[in-house]
Amino acid sequence: MAPSKWDVEDPEGAALEAAAKAAVRASLAKRRRIEKEQREAARAPAAPAAPAAPAGRAETAADSGASPSKDSLAPSSRATESPQANRAVSVAQSHYAHAPIQGCRSVRIFDKLNRIEEGSYGIVIRAKNRDTGEIVALKQLKLEKEKEGFPITSLREIYTLMEARHPNIVELKEMVVGDTLSQVYLVMEFVEHDLKTLLSTMRTPFLHSEVKTLMIQILSAVELLHSRWIIHRDLKTSNLLMNNRGQIKLADFGLARMFGDPLGKMTSLVVTLWYRAPELLLGSPEYDTAVDLWSVGCIFAELLLREPLFPGKNEADQLSRIYCLLGAPDDTIWPGYSVLPNAKSAPKTPRKSTLAHKLRDCSPATLDLLNGLLTYDPSQRLSATAALAHPYFSEAPPPAHPDTFGSFPSAAAGERRQRTSPSAPSRRGGRRNL
Numbered sequence: 001m002a003p004s005k006w007d008v009e010d011p012e013g014a015a016l017e018a019a020a021k022a023a024v025r026a027s028l029a030k031r032r033r034i035e036k037e038q039r040e041a042a043r044a045p046a047a048p049a050a051p052a053a054p055a056g057r058a059e060t061a062a063d064s065g066a067s068p069s070k071d072s073l074a075p076s077s078r079a080t081e082s083p084q085a086n087r088a089v090s091v092a093q094s095h096y097a098h099a100p101i102q103g104c105r106s107v108r109i110f111d112k113l114n115r116i117e118e119g120s121y122g123i124v125i126r127a128k129n130r131d132t133g134e135i136v137a138l139k140q141l142k143l144e145k146e147k148e149g150f151p152i153t154s155l156r157e158i159y160t161l162m163e164a165r166h167p168n169i170v171e172l173k174e175m176v177v178g179d180t181l182s183q184v185y186l187v188m189e190f191v192e193h194d195l196k197t198l199l200s201t202m203r204t205p206f207l208h209s210e211v212k213t214l215m216i217q218i219l220s221a222v223e224l225l226h227s228r229w230i231i232h233r234d235l236k237t238s239n240l241l242m243n244n245r246g247q248i249k250l251a252d253f254g255l256a257r258m259f260g261d262p263l264g265k266m267t268s269l270v271v272t273l274w275y276r277a278p279e280l281l282l283g284s285p286e287y288d289t290a291v292d293l294w295s296v297g298c299i300f301a302e303l304l305l306r307e308p309l310f311p312g313k314n315e316a317d318q319l320s321r322i323y324c325l326l327g328a329p330d331d332t333i334w335p336g337y338s339v340l341p342n343a344k345s346a347p348k349t350p351r352k353s354t355l356a357h358k359l360r361d362c363s364p365a366t367l368d369l370l371n372g373l374l375t376y377d378p379s380q381r382l383s384a385t386a387a388l389a390h391p392y393f394s395e396a397p398p399p400a401h402p403d404t405f406g407s408f409p410s411a412a413a414g415e416r417r418q419r420t421s422p423s424a425p426s427r428r429g430g431r432r433n434l
């Protein structure tokens with residue numbers, strides 16, 4: 001028998017597969033129930049009004065009843081001249097253009113408003129629910145080139161987002177499908193800004209009290225993830241969304257994965273370069289949630305400085321920038337450092353940190369928290385919970401109330417923007433260890 005598309009040699013893969021199978025069994029049972037109800041309804045005398053479609057039922061062009069507008073997200077199915085072709089189209093319409101993805105509604109319930117961004121792994125579109133008027137963000141998964149079935153990375157994105165319900169994590173409302181198997185969309189709450197765009201366009205920097213509020217929210221989201229055994233593995237300012245009520249929504253779970261105890265093998269090609277922890281750059285065979293906290297440290301500094309802390313051009317340059325600012329590590333501050341695979345070729349720099357000089361306008365507590373997050377040894381790096389308890393959050397000024405942030409013009413609700421920072425690492429290479 002051919003191996004399962006989701007076959008991976010780790011317990012997380014097995015758990016995901018089991019969860020997916022359970023979902024499919026539940027959907028099939030639901031589908032059978034719906035079909036039975038439909039058969040019974042067809043036999044019964046005509047009712048005065050059509051009953052509402054059962055919630056969560058897969059909707060076809062035929063049963064949605066709506067003819068797609070020019071901005072409709074799904075391609076329209078045109079009837080052809082030939083009777084056979086017409087029959088084929090009507091069969092396809094009544095029985096779906098592909099084997100139904102059970103329980104998912106059709107993307108036709110949305111009207112496209114504008115394209116927000118085309119990221120490395122999906123196109124994000126702002127759209128409006130035709131029935132409710134609700135504005136949402138649709139992220140179309142890029143599946144066209146997939147030859148091995150539904151990619152495990154996309155499964156993880158969906159699964160981890162479903163697991164991670166939190167006020168500071170973007171809400172996944174549902175999944176919808178288009179007419180072909182390659183059209184699968186995540187329907188998320190629409191959030192007006194991402195921090196990267198905001199930092200580059202806002203006229204005045206965030207106040208210290210505002211940075212504190214943002215950090216509390218970011219750390220709370222990360223704390224929740226880690227308590228649910230999820231590592232995000234791509235924390236950066238463009239993946240931190242902010243609405244016009246000053247609320248942070250952590251997004252883009254495309255590289256996220258569950259981890260276990262023991263940790264197991266995972267690829268070290270994760271986290272966008274500028275936010276990548278030194279243990280990953282040095283090729284450490286194992287890593288854990290601490291990689292996320294390093295990224296949070298980089299984000300904290302970026303909020304204070306309004307520019308990325310370590311904008312490296314490649315891995316060697318990235319490491320060299322880190323060593324120049326924080327001083328080179330050694331075995332005394334990071335036991336086991338010298339035996340890491342890339343340590344021999346790492347730059348030789350003095351052991352003196354110049355971080356305090358770079359952030360000379362910040363309080364000692366601010367610097368101490370930043371140093372705690374940018375600690376070389378992952379086992380000594382602050383956890384999200386420890387960071388939230390840091391004195392920085394209780395010293396003056398107190399955190400600003402999110403409502404006081406004011407609103408900014410939303411680039412996401414307008415034109416498409418240009419990408420100027422590096423992309424997340426490829427999710428294709430080394431998939432088995434991802």
Ligand SMILES: Nc1ncnc2c1ncn2[C@@H]1O[C@H](COP(=O)(O)OP(=O)(O)OP(=O)(O)O)[C@@H](O)[C@H]1O
Nearest residue numbers: 117119120121122124137188190191194238252424
């Ligand atoms: N729910 C949302 N509301 C508004 N904008 C969003 C939403 N989700 C994503 N975006 C925008 O789309 C961009 C890309 O989304 P996302 O990071 O999820 O895609 P990606 O293809 O995985 O990107 P990346 O290039 O970072 O890997 C985000 O940086 C953000 O600007």
Ligand SMILES: [Mg+2]
Nearest residue numbers: 119238239252
């Ligand atoms: Mg992203």
